[in-house]
Amino acid sequence: MRAERTGAPRRLDTRQVSEDLLRAALDTLPIHVAVLDANGTAVAVNDTWNSFTEPHPFIGQQYGVGTQFLELCRTEMRDCPEEARKVLAGLREVLERRQQRFEMEYACPDPDGKERWFRFRALRSERGGGARIILLHEDITERKRAERELQERERLFRLMADTTPGLVWMCDAQRLFTYFNRRWLEFRGRRIEQERGRGWMDGIHPDDRRRWEEEFAAAFAAQRPFELEFRLLRADGEHRWLLGSGAPLSDPAGQFGGHIGSCVDVTDRRRAEEASRFLAEASNVLASSLDYQTTLGAVARLAVPQIADWCAADVLGADGSLQRLAVVHADLGKVELARELERRYSVDLEADRGLPNVLRTGYPELVSEITDELLAEMAGDAEHLRILRSLGLRSYIIAPLIARGRTLGALTLMTAESGSRYGMSDLAFAENLAGRAALAVDNARLYREAQDLNRMKDEFLATLSHELRTPLNAIVGWAHLLRDGKLDEETTQRAIETINRNAKVQNQLIADILDVSRIVTGKLRLNLRPVELPPIVESAVETMRPTAVAKGVGLETQIDAAGGLVSGDSDRLQQVVWNLLSNAIKFTPRGGTVRVRLGRERSHSTIVVEDTGAGMEPHVIPRIFERFMQGDSTSTRTHGGLGLGLAIVRHIVELHAGSVEASSRGPGQGSTFKVSLPTVAVAADAESGDSGRRRAGDETGGGHAATLEGLTVLVVDDHQDARELMTAVLQQRGARVVGAASTDEALELLRTEKPDVLLSDVEMPGEDGYALIRTIRALAPEEGGRVPAAALTAYARREDRVKTLLAGYQIHLAKPVAPEELVTVVTSLTGRSG
Known part of the structure; x- marks a missing residue:
C-alpha cells in the first residue's frame, strides 16, 4: 500500500x-x-x-x-x-x-x-x-460472462420448454413447484402465480390425487425418476388424461435440487384403447343373438358410462314409424324422466336438426357444445326447457344405423355429468359402433325375412299345387267321360263348359305367374299412350259382373266421365281393375256389395274399389302387396288364389308413375283399395266422345301428348348415349334439358340451373345415384333439397325399389325406359295435368 x-x-x-x-x-x-x-x-x-x-x-x-x-x-x-x-x-x-x-x-x-x-x-x-x-x-468480466451464459442457457431452456408440445414443470428441493411452461399455463387457463407451490394440484381429478401424491412423494424421497397417468382439469372444464414423468435435478455441487418433468395429453390414446376394447365387447354382444331389440339395449347399457352419460337406440319400422328400443343413464330416475318426456313431447319428424334429420339424410350429427339456444330450439315449451337445462347436457353425437345403403335407425350418445365434449375422433368411433349395430339389425331382419320368404315359398308351392290340381282334376275327369262317349247331350254340354271354365282358371294362374316372372326380371313392358280411364273401368266392371252376380254380390259403379286422360297401357290398366274387382268379389260374402269409383283429385285420377267383405288385420295391410302374401295361408282357408294379383297391381301402377294403397277398419269390416294415376294435359281442341277416345289410343297421341313446356329437367347418367336419348325425348315434348355425367357435375348444375325435375342413373362410377340424392336431400329447400326425383336402374327387385325410395327418390324406374314412360314420369313428378 x-x-x-x-x-x-x-x-x-x-x-x-x-x-x-x-x-x-x-x-x-x-x-x-x-x-x-x-x-x-x-x-x-x-x-x-x-x-x-x-x-x-x-x-x-x-x-x-x-x-x-x-x-x-x-x-x-x-x-x-x-x-x-x-x-x-x-x-x-x-x-x-x-x-x-x-x-x-x-x-x-x-x-x-x-x-x-x-x-x-x-x-x-x-x-x-x-x-x-x-x-x-x-x-x-468473467463473472458477467458466466451470468450471461447462464441467462442464455435459461433463455434457451425456456424457449425450448415453451415450444415443446408437452407441459413442462420444475419443483425445488422442498417439493414446491417453481416453474411451468407456456403450454402448461394455456392448458390450465391460469397464471403462473396460481400454479406455483402446490396450487396446480387443485386441478387433479379427485379420484387420482392421492395416487399422484403417493407416487410423487416416493420418487422424491428416493431421488429417482417416476411416471404415471392421471387426470388434470383443462381450462374448458374437461378432465384430460396426462402421462406425467419426472427426473431428479442436481445443483452444481451435485446436491439433489428437486425434479423436472413434463406431461403429455394421452386422452385420445386412452379413448382409442377404450374404444377398441368397447367395440370388441359390443361386437360380441351384437353377435350373441339375432334379437336385435335385446342386443341394441345391451350395447346402450354397455356405453354408459364408458363412452357416454346418456345412450339411446332408435330403429325405423317397415312402415317408417320410429321405435325407441332403449334409453340408458346411470340414474334410473333420470331414465324414467326421459321416458316421461318422450310420452309428453312427440318427435317432429320434419325437424332440420337432431334425430329426425339424421334419419332423413343418413348423415351423422355432432354437437360439441350444447348451448342454451340449442336447448330452447329443442324444447316443446317452457317446462320442457327447464327440465332439459336441469339435466346439464354438454355434448352429443347421433350416428345413423346404415346397412346396404338404407337407414335403419340411429344411435345417440350424450354427455352431461362427466363434462366431456365430443370431437371428430369420437364421431368416427360412434359411426364405427353404429355400423356394427346396423349390421346386426340388418342381419337379424334378413334372417327373419329369409324365414318368412321360405315359409311363404313353401306355402306358395303348396297353394300352387292345390290351385293347379283343382281345375286340372275337373278337366281330366270330364275329358275321360267325354272320351267314353256315354254322356247325354245336356251332360256333354255341361262337361265342355266345365272344361272351358277350368282351363281359363288355369290360364289365368299361369298368366299371373308369368307376369310376376317378368316383374322380377324387369321385362314387364308397357305400351304407353294417352288413354281415357272411364271406358277401361267400365269394361273391367262388365267383364267381372257375371262373376259377382253368380256369387250374389252387388256391383255398384260411380264413374266420372271427366275422370281424366292418363299416359298408360290400356290392357295393363284393365288388368289392374280386374284384379282389384276379382279380389273384392272373392272376399265379399253373398249379399255383400262391391263399389267402384273413378274420380279426380287435383292432378291425379283415382280408382277406388271398396267392398263389405272380410276386411284385414292391421298387421297384414303393410305387406298386402307383396308377392305370395295372403291374409290366410292355412289349409282351412276359404278363398283360393296364389297371392299374386295384388303384387301385380302394385307393380303395374308404379310403372305408370302412380301409387296404390290399401286400408281396412278391421276383420269383417271390408277393405278399400285406391289407385292414383297422374293425368296428362289435353289439347284445348281435343275431340270428345268416341273420337276423343280413339285418338287417345293412337300411337303418337296427336294433340293429347303430354307437354313439358317451361320445365327444366336435370338428367344424370355417366353414359353419353343414354343422356342424349333422354335429352332428345324430353326436348321433343318442350322441356329444357341439362345433362351431367357425374355426381359433382350434377350438384353444380342443381345449384346454377334450379331444375324442376331430376332423372338420375343409379349405377355410376365414383359416387353413385344414392349418394347424389342423399346429398341433395340434405340441402335446404331453396338450394334444391326438395327437387322431385326419379331413379333409373337396371335392377328391378323389390329390395332395389325400396332402396331407391328410402334414399330419397320418389319414383323407381327399371331400365330400359320407354320414351312415353319417361315423359309420364316427368309429368307425374311435376303435377302437370289437363
Missing part, C-alpha cells in the same frame, strides 16, 4: 506494525483499492490499483496517489462518458455526506474492442480523526 511520506524519522510502534500488516494484506487483494480524502484526492492505493493504472489502456497514464478523482471522472474517461458521469455523481453524494455508500456496475470496451465489466464501490469512513472515502474497483 503506497501512502505519503514526510521524511522525518518515525518511531517503530505497535500501531505502525498493524498498519504495515494491513497494507500488505491490501496489496495481496485482487480488488483495486484506493483511499480518498475529503476533497476526492487519492492518499493511498494498493499494488493491484497501481498494476491496473501503469499506464492503464483506459486512462492512458498512471493515476495513483495524488490523483484528483473528481477531475478524472470529468475529463479522462472519454470511452465511457455516461458511466463516468454516473460515477462522478455517486462519488459526490458520498463526499458530500448525502450517502454513506455508492455502488454500480458498468461496462467499457478495452483497446481490442472487447467488452469488459467492472464493479465500482465508494464507502465513507470517519474513523481516524478525518473523513476518508474508500474506493473498491473490481474487474467482474
